[in-house]
Amino acid sequence: MIYVFVCKDKPDHLQVRLDNRPAHVAYLNELNAAGTLKFAGPFLDDAGKPCGSLVAVEAADIAAAKSLAENDPYAKAGLFEQVDIRPWNWVFNNPSA
Template sequence: MLYALLCNDKPGHLQVRLDTRAAHLDYLNGLGDRLKFAGPFLGDDSKPNGSLVVIDAADVAGAREIAANDPYAKAGLFASVDIRPWNWAIKNPDSK
Protein backbone atom coordinates (compact mmCIF):
# COMPACT_ATOMS: atom_id res chain seq x y z
CA MET A 1 0.00 0.00 0.00
CA LEU A 2 1.18 3.52 -0.72
CA TYR A 3 1.57 6.13 1.99
CA ALA A 4 2.18 9.85 1.64
CA LEU A 5 4.44 11.36 4.29
CA LEU A 6 3.56 15.05 4.59
CA CYS A 7 6.36 16.63 6.59
CA ASN A 8 6.42 20.22 7.82
CA ASP A 9 9.72 21.73 8.94
CA LYS A 10 10.08 23.60 12.20
CA PRO A 11 10.41 27.32 11.54
CA GLY A 12 14.00 28.53 11.52
CA HIS A 13 15.45 25.06 10.89
CA LEU A 14 16.70 25.51 7.31
CA GLN A 15 20.30 24.92 8.40
CA VAL A 16 19.32 21.57 9.95
CA ARG A 17 17.82 20.61 6.59
CA LEU A 18 20.93 21.69 4.71
CA ASP A 19 23.30 19.95 7.12
CA THR A 20 21.34 16.67 6.97
CA ARG A 21 20.42 16.68 3.26
CA ALA A 22 23.09 14.24 2.05
CA ALA A 23 22.18 11.65 4.70
CA HIS A 24 18.47 12.14 3.95
CA LEU A 25 19.01 11.56 0.22
CA ASP A 26 21.15 8.48 0.90
CA TYR A 27 18.42 7.11 3.16
CA LEU A 28 15.68 7.68 0.59
CA ASN A 29 17.77 6.16 -2.21
CA GLY A 30 18.44 3.17 0.06
CA LEU A 31 14.70 2.45 0.17
CA GLY A 32 14.93 1.14 -3.39
CA ASP A 33 11.57 0.35 -4.97
CA ARG A 34 9.73 1.20 -1.75
CA LEU A 35 10.31 4.88 -2.55
CA LYS A 36 7.91 6.04 -5.25
CA PHE A 37 8.84 9.75 -5.31
CA ALA A 38 9.89 12.55 -3.02
CA GLY A 39 10.73 16.21 -2.92
CA PRO A 40 10.62 19.37 -0.82
CA PHE A 41 7.78 21.80 -0.34
CA LEU A 42 8.87 25.38 -0.98
CA GLY A 43 7.89 28.54 0.84
CA ASP A 44 7.11 31.91 -0.70
CA ASP A 45 10.87 32.60 -0.55
CA SER A 46 11.50 29.46 -2.70
CA LYS A 47 13.37 27.82 0.20
CA PRO A 48 12.41 24.30 1.34
CA ASN A 49 10.07 24.16 4.31
CA GLY A 50 8.85 20.57 4.29
CA SER A 51 8.82 17.31 2.35
CA LEU A 52 6.47 15.06 0.45
CA VAL A 53 7.60 11.44 0.38
CA VAL A 54 5.48 8.66 -1.11
CA ILE A 55 6.47 5.14 -0.11
CA ASP A 56 5.21 1.60 -0.48
CA ALA A 57 4.84 -0.09 2.91
CA ALA A 58 3.02 -3.18 4.16
CA ASP A 59 1.01 -1.15 6.66
CA VAL A 60 0.92 2.15 8.51
CA ALA A 61 3.35 0.80 11.13
CA GLY A 62 5.91 0.16 8.39
CA ALA A 63 5.34 3.65 6.99
CA ARG A 64 5.84 5.13 10.47
CA GLU A 65 9.09 3.21 10.84
CA ILE A 66 10.39 4.53 7.51
CA ALA A 67 9.41 8.07 8.50
CA ALA A 68 11.01 7.79 11.95
CA ASN A 69 14.32 6.54 10.52
CA ASP A 70 14.68 9.41 8.05
CA PRO A 71 17.76 11.45 9.03
CA TYR A 72 15.66 14.61 8.83
CA ALA A 73 13.30 13.20 11.47
CA LYS A 74 16.20 12.02 13.64
CA ALA A 75 17.76 15.50 13.43
CA GLY A 76 14.55 17.06 14.73
CA LEU A 77 13.76 18.97 11.52
CA PHE A 78 10.05 18.27 11.39
CA ALA A 79 7.37 20.06 13.37
CA SER A 80 4.88 17.47 12.15
CA VAL A 81 4.63 14.39 9.96
CA ASP A 82 1.24 13.33 8.69
CA ILE A 83 1.16 9.76 7.29
CA ARG A 84 -1.79 9.07 5.04
CA PRO A 85 -2.74 6.09 2.84
CA TRP A 86 -2.63 7.25 -0.75
CA ASN A 87 -3.96 5.94 -4.07
CA TRP A 88 -1.85 6.88 -7.10
CA ALA A 89 -4.71 7.07 -9.58
CA ILE A 90 -3.35 9.29 -12.37
CA LYS A 91 -0.07 8.77 -14.28
CA ASN A 92 1.04 5.92 -12.06
CA PRO A 93 3.90 4.25 -13.96
CA ASP A 94 3.13 0.93 -12.27
CA SER A 95 -0.49 0.75 -13.42
CA LYS A 96 -1.33 -1.09 -16.59
Protein backbone atom coordinates in the same frame (compact mmCIF):
# COMPACT_ATOMS: atom_id res chain seq x y z
CA MET B 1 -0.10 0.15 -0.16
CA ILE B 2 1.37 3.56 -0.83
CA TYR B 3 1.76 5.90 2.13
CA VAL B 4 2.48 9.59 1.79
CA PHE B 5 4.41 11.58 4.38
CA VAL B 6 3.51 15.28 4.48
CA CYS B 7 6.22 16.88 6.59
CA LYS B 8 6.29 20.46 7.82
CA ASP B 9 9.64 21.88 8.94
CA LYS B 10 10.00 23.67 12.25
CA PRO B 11 10.35 27.44 11.84
CA ASP B 12 13.93 28.66 11.39
CA HIS B 13 15.28 25.14 10.82
CA LEU B 14 16.63 25.59 7.28
CA GLN B 15 20.19 25.03 8.51
CA VAL B 16 19.14 21.73 10.13
CA ARG B 17 17.73 20.71 6.76
CA LEU B 18 20.89 21.73 4.91
CA ASP B 19 23.20 20.05 7.43
CA ASN B 20 21.31 16.74 7.21
CA ARG B 21 20.52 16.75 3.49
CA PRO B 22 23.36 14.40 2.44
CA ALA B 23 22.21 11.72 4.92
CA HIS B 24 18.56 12.27 3.95
CA VAL B 25 19.35 11.88 0.24
CA ALA B 26 21.41 8.75 0.95
CA TYR B 27 18.47 7.30 2.92
CA LEU B 28 16.04 8.02 0.08
CA ASN B 29 18.50 6.54 -2.43
CA GLU B 30 18.53 3.32 -0.36
CA LEU B 31 14.72 3.24 -0.31
CA ASN B 32 14.68 3.90 -4.05
CA ALA B 33 17.15 1.10 -4.77
CA ALA B 34 14.95 -1.28 -2.74
CA GLY B 35 11.86 -0.23 -4.72
CA THR B 36 10.24 1.28 -1.63
CA LEU B 37 10.40 4.96 -2.60
CA LYS B 38 7.78 6.06 -5.13
CA PHE B 39 8.56 9.81 -5.25
CA ALA B 40 9.80 12.58 -2.99
CA GLY B 41 10.70 16.24 -2.90
CA PRO B 42 10.59 19.40 -0.81
CA PHE B 43 7.81 21.91 -0.37
CA LEU B 44 8.99 25.46 -1.03
CA ASP B 45 8.13 28.68 0.76
CA ASP B 46 7.38 32.01 -0.96
CA ALA B 47 11.12 32.70 -1.27
CA GLY B 48 11.70 29.33 -2.96
CA LYS B 49 13.44 27.80 0.06
CA PRO B 50 12.58 24.29 1.32
CA CYS B 51 10.07 24.29 4.20
CA GLY B 52 8.84 20.69 4.29
CA SER B 53 8.82 17.39 2.44
CA LEU B 54 6.48 15.14 0.51
CA VAL B 55 7.56 11.50 0.44
CA ALA B 56 5.61 8.54 -0.95
CA VAL B 57 6.63 4.97 -0.11
CA GLU B 58 5.35 1.45 -0.60
CA ALA B 59 4.80 -0.19 2.79
CA ALA B 60 2.95 -3.26 4.08
CA ASP B 61 1.00 -1.27 6.68
CA ILE B 62 0.92 1.96 8.66
CA ALA B 63 3.41 0.63 11.21
CA ALA B 64 5.97 -0.05 8.48
CA ALA B 65 5.34 3.38 6.97
CA LYS B 66 5.83 5.06 10.37
CA SER B 67 9.09 3.20 10.82
CA LEU B 68 10.34 4.45 7.44
CA ALA B 69 9.37 8.03 8.35
CA GLU B 70 10.99 7.85 11.79
CA ASN B 71 14.26 6.54 10.33
CA ASP B 72 14.64 9.44 7.92
CA PRO B 73 17.70 11.46 8.99
CA TYR B 74 15.61 14.63 8.81
CA ALA B 75 13.20 13.19 11.38
CA LYS B 76 16.08 11.99 13.57
CA ALA B 77 17.61 15.49 13.45
CA GLY B 78 14.38 17.04 14.72
CA LEU B 79 13.66 18.99 11.53
CA PHE B 80 9.94 18.40 11.39
CA GLU B 81 7.27 20.24 13.34
CA GLN B 82 4.62 17.87 12.04
CA VAL B 83 4.49 14.66 9.99
CA ASP B 84 1.19 13.41 8.63
CA ILE B 85 1.28 9.83 7.30
CA ARG B 86 -1.65 8.82 5.13
CA PRO B 87 -2.51 5.92 2.82
CA TRP B 88 -2.78 7.10 -0.76
CA ASN B 89 -4.31 5.70 -3.94
CA TRP B 90 -2.30 6.63 -7.05
CA VAL B 91 -5.00 6.91 -9.71
CA PHE B 92 -3.70 9.21 -12.46
CA ASN B 93 -0.31 8.86 -14.17
CA ASN B 94 0.69 5.88 -12.05
CA PRO B 95 3.66 4.37 -13.94
CA SER B 96 2.74 0.85 -12.79
CA ALA B 97 -0.83 1.08 -14.13
